[in-house]
Amino acid sequence: MVGMMTPATRMTAEERRADVLRVAVAQFAKHGYQGTSTEDVARAAGISQPYLFKMFPTKKTLFLALVQHGFARVREAFVEAVGDAAGDEALERMGEAYGELLRDRDELLLQMQAYAACDDPEIGATTRREFGRLWREVAAISGVDDERLQQFFAMGMLMNVLAAMDAQSHPSQWVKACIPPAWLAAPRSATG
Amino acid sequence: MVGMMTPATRMTAEERRADVLRVAVAQFAKHGYQGTSTEDVARAAGISQPYLFKMFPTKKTLFLALVQHGFARVREAFVEAVGDAAGDEALERMGEAYGELLRDRDELLLQMQAYAACDDPEIGATTRREFGRLWREVAAISGVDDERLQQFFAMGMLMNVLAAMDAQSHPSQWVKACIPPAWLAAPRSATG
DNA sequence: CAAGGTAGTGAGTCATCACTCACTATGGTT
DNA sequence: AACCATAGTGAGTGATGACTCACTACCTTG
Numbered sequence: 001m002v003g004m005m006t007p008a009t010r011m012t013a014e015e016r017r018a019d020v021l022r023v024a025v026a027q028f029a030k031h032g033y034q035g036t037s038t039e040d041v042a043r044a045a046g047i048s049q050p051y052l053f054k055m056f057p058t059k060k061t062l063f064l065a066l067v068q069h070g071f072a073r074v075r076e077a078f079v080e081a082v083g084d085a086a087g088d089e090a091l092e093r094m095g096e097a098y099g100e101l102l103r104d105r106d107e108l109l110l111q112m113q114a115y116a117a118c119d120d121p122e123i124g125a126t127t128r129r130e131f132g133r134l135w136r137e138v139a140a141i142s143g144v145d146d147e148r149l150q151q152f153f154a155m156g157m158l159m160n161v162l163a164a165m166d167a168q169s170h171p172s173q174w175v176k177a178c179i180p181p182a183w184l185a186a187p188r189s190a191t192g
Numbered sequence: 193m194v195g196m197m198t199p200a201t202r203m204t205a206e207e208r209r210a211d212v213l214r215v216a217v218a219q220f221a222k223h224g225y226q227g228t229s230t231e232d233v234a235r236a237a238g239i240s241q242p243y244l245f246k247m248f249p250t251k252k253t254l255f256l257a258l259v260q261h262g263f264a265r266v267r268e269a270f271v272e273a274v275g276d277a278a279g280d281e282a283l284e285r286m287g288e289a290y291g292e293l294l295r296d297r298d299e300l301l302l303q304m305q306a307y308a309a310c311d312d313p314e315i316g317a318t319t320r321r322e323f324g325r326l327w328r329e330v331a332a333i334s335g336v337d338d339e340r341l342q343q344f345f346a347m348g349m350l351m352n353v354l355a356a357m358d359a360q361s362h363p364s365q366w367v368k369a370c371i372p373p374a375w376l377a378a379p380r381s382a383t384g
Numbered sequence: 385c386a387a388g389g390t391a392g393t394g395a396g397t398c399a400t401c402a403c404t405c406a407c408t409a410t411g412g413t414t
Numbered sequence: 415a416a417c418c419a420t421a422g423t424g425a426g427t428g429a430t431g432a433c434t435c436a437c438t439a440c441c442t443t444g
Contacts, residue, residue, distance in 0.1 A: 116308035
């Protein structure tokens with residue numbers, strides 16, 4: 001009764017959980033798995049740290065939930081964007097959709113943090129599994145060959161890295177060269 | 193004089209520093225900037241933690257030195273590999289050289305950790321600067337156009353991510369599809 | 385051999401972190 | 415109105431982390 005923090009407006013556990021997930025992305029995206037404290041996440045979500053641990057038994061559980069959620073969002077965005085297209089056109093639309101996702105850098109940065117934390121067995125396993133699902137899904141939807149798939153994903157990874165470096169906010173000579181206007185489209189000419 | 197640790201065989205500061213740098217790469221590559229403790233690095237290098245701080249005034253200084261050193265190694269490897277080639281052939285040789293570097297996953301993983309830690313202003317600035325230098329150097333040496341350069345770097349980033357996920361040690365359907373055979377076993381040939 | 389610079393350390397300090405325990409407040413149901 | 419499941423918290427705890435201070439051992443040079 002004394003200095004008790006106003007118990008953040010009461011929500012159902014589900015609502016609160018969704019809230020936490022939404023807010024936690026930003027933290028983990030910026031500071032990484034090890035660099036983010038559960039205290040920070042709790043504060044950002046407007047709840048106490050002990051309650052965070054009631055929803056997610058460990059910090060890792062929370063992080064893994066975020067990773068799965070993030071990859072799932074990418075898959076959903078791809079499915080929706082492609083519609084009934086196929087082949088190169090499907091790839092192109094997925095590329096555009098990925099560009100849209102870039103609006104919210106946090107989602108992509110979280111992916112980077114997941115890759116970077118793969119030394120941890122559980123994080124590694126989850127990340128590989130999710131990456132594999134995404135790969136297979138893109139393969140199935142587009143139906144293009146492996147070389148093209150590879151180019152598609154390679155471009156995605158480059159965008160992730162550029163996002164991580166926040167290249168867009170630090171313009172310089174090379175940035176203009178490596179973020180061309182056509183950065184959304186799949187490469188038109190095959191290597192050769 | 194009681195339980196004093198055998199003072200690791202005496203070296204010049206330079207030798208020791210080089211030793212530390214060599215050993216520290218593995219630690220930071222695996223566990224990231226935040227996930228690596230100076231204690232771990234010191235132990236791995238066979239010196240006491242206070243002495244580590246005499247050579248590198250802060251943990252960040254050490255990490256930044258590693259990042260610069262890593263990028264420099266890539267640049268040197270590229271220059272050496274290209275020889276007097278130019279254009280697409282130069283790119284191809286650099287690609288092979290990058291494959292060689294992949295032998296030692298740690299170097300590439302450290303790059304990933306640098307990208308992931310870019311939220312820190314100093315790390316971000318250094319990483320962008322080094323990436324930019326690499327980009328310009330590859331551009332200058334090869335002389336190819338931006339689109340091709342972009343594809344080259346994109347493929348490199350995909351390799352980095354696959355290395356981070358340790359895809360090669362966790363074979364599955366998609367791994368075979370996304371790892372270019374030439375990079376899987378790069379016995380320094382196949383200039384075709 | 386005396387002296388001093390330098391390689392190297394033991395034993396802290398203070399902050400932070402993941403996680404816990406015991407507790408309180410709230411609202412829907414009977 | 416009384417009950418109770420569940421949302422939510424204050425105040426820890428033991429471990430660990432970056433970094434410091436005061437010190438010791440070693441080697442080179444005059």
